[in-house]
Amino acid sequence: MRLALQFEMPGLLENIRRIAPELEVVVLPPDQPVTLEKPVDALLASPLGGSQVEELLRQSPALDWVHVFGTGVDDYPLKQLSAQRVSCSKGATAVPIAEWVMAVILAQSKRLPGSWIDQPPEQWYMAELDSLAGKTLGLVGFGSIGQAVARRALAFDMEVLATVRRFRPSPVEGVTLLEHVDEVIERADHLVLALPATAASEGLMDAERLRRMKPGSHLVNISRAGLVDQEALRAQLDNGPLARASLDVVAPEPLPAGHWLYTHPKVRLSPHISWSSPQSYQRVFEVFYANLRRWLDGEPLEGLIDTDAGY
Structure with missing residues (x-):
């Protein structure tokens, strides 16, 4: 199983490897063309990383799950992902x-x-x-x-x-x-x-x-x-x-x-900071980590997005 990341943050790779040591993780260079050696099965997406989606799908037609980092998905091209399960960290902030x-x-x-x-x-x-x-x-x-x-x-x-x-x-x-x-x-x-x-x-x-x-x-x-x-x-x-x-x-x-x-x-x-607290990033990532375990175990995901409705 292969997971692609559209961004990297301190501790992210370490936590993913702790949860799923068998998972192969690929970090995509931001704002650059996607070039995959092998298709990926899942994607941890940046809300602003929509430009890579079309090429990612072309190279990974069996992509199963996309988790959009954060709680808002309005800047992500959901219409292109109608065949995938898409989730986000709803409620984390x-x-x-x-x-x-x-x-x-x-x-x-x-x-x-x-x-x-x-x-x-x-x-x-x-x-x-x-x-x-x-x-x-x-x-x-x-x-x-x-x-x-x-x-x-x-x-x-x-x-x-x-x-x-x-x-x-x-x-x-x-x-x-x-x-x-x-x-x-x-x-x-x-x-x-x-x-x-x-x-x-x-x-x-x-x-x-x-x-x-x-x-x-x-x-x-x-x-x-x-x-x-x-x-x-x-x-x-x-x-x-x-x-x-x-x-x-x-x-x-x-x-x-x-x-x-x-x-x-x-x-x-205020400059779009109402979400901020000492625990905000931790809570956003905890939703992803919990869903990662569910995805690997074949269990239902939480925070799923209706790609037609857009939320």
């Missing part, structure tokens, strides 16, 4: 992302960092801070990240609404699932985008939906930038109902110097 979401929601509610002081204020004891209790959190997307956010929001006594593509009973007690995304958008004080990026979700938050958000509401995007029309967002921040946009994803990435998102007074921007 749900906890740090959910913590980041709650941090920006609390920052908006408690006027942070604006309410910190470094000199005597005009008055002590008085402020106009908000509370999360009784406020409505809207979740567009209710996978592992959305559910992790919901559990934390419920602990703050928030009302939690979520929408899913295929309606089902809520897997988190206390969360109300709604069939129509517009109802969630219109009712949310804090609206969190937690959908995978697909053709169906592209441009979800267009000018019309942004206009329909609740006055004084807060948009949080930890999904992909393509879900939001950025120019329409700018218009709604300037003249519409939005009080704040907290964005961990933007287009393009990296964002060039001088872009309006850096300096807009109603935007809080």
Whole structure:
């Protein structure tokens, strides 16, 4: 059995050899033509390594399994892999992302960092801070990240609404699932985008939906930038109902110097880091290692992707 890697990281080869000493491992040079001495049976893929897929399939027509490193697969050419089993590390970074979401929601509610002081204020004891209790959190997307956010929001006594593509009973007690995304958008004080990026979700938050958000509401995007029309967002921040946009994803990435998102007074921007924690890489790789054992033992894989749906 042969496994190809589209990238190499410290400890990766050692761990693979510990799990499967009989497995032959081939490291593909990044951004270069694929030249295999023998076909491979599986691939640990980089989300940005799609340019090698067509040639890899031509040289390995019996390729059985592809695991895409990370949790997002929207930059990988899934349509070319319809005959293969494709998995990713779904849910591995749900906890740090959910913590980041709650941090920006609390920052908006408690006027942070604006309410910190470094000199005597005009008055002590008085402020106009908000509370999360009784406020409505809207979740567009209710996978592992959305559910992790919901559990934390419920602990703050928030009302939690979520929408899913295929309606089902809520897997988190206390969360109300709604069939129509517009109802969630219109009712949310804090609206969190937690959908995978697909053709169906592209441009979800267009000018019309942004206009329909609740006055004084807060948009949080930890999904992909393509879900939001950025120019329409700018218009709604300037003249519409939005009080704040907290964005961990933007287009393009990296964002060039001088872009309006850096300096807009109603935007809080971070450089696609909501996933980060001391355990993030370990958890992402643990999903791959567990699937590697399953694949070698002929067991069902976890984190499988529907290559037609794109998630």
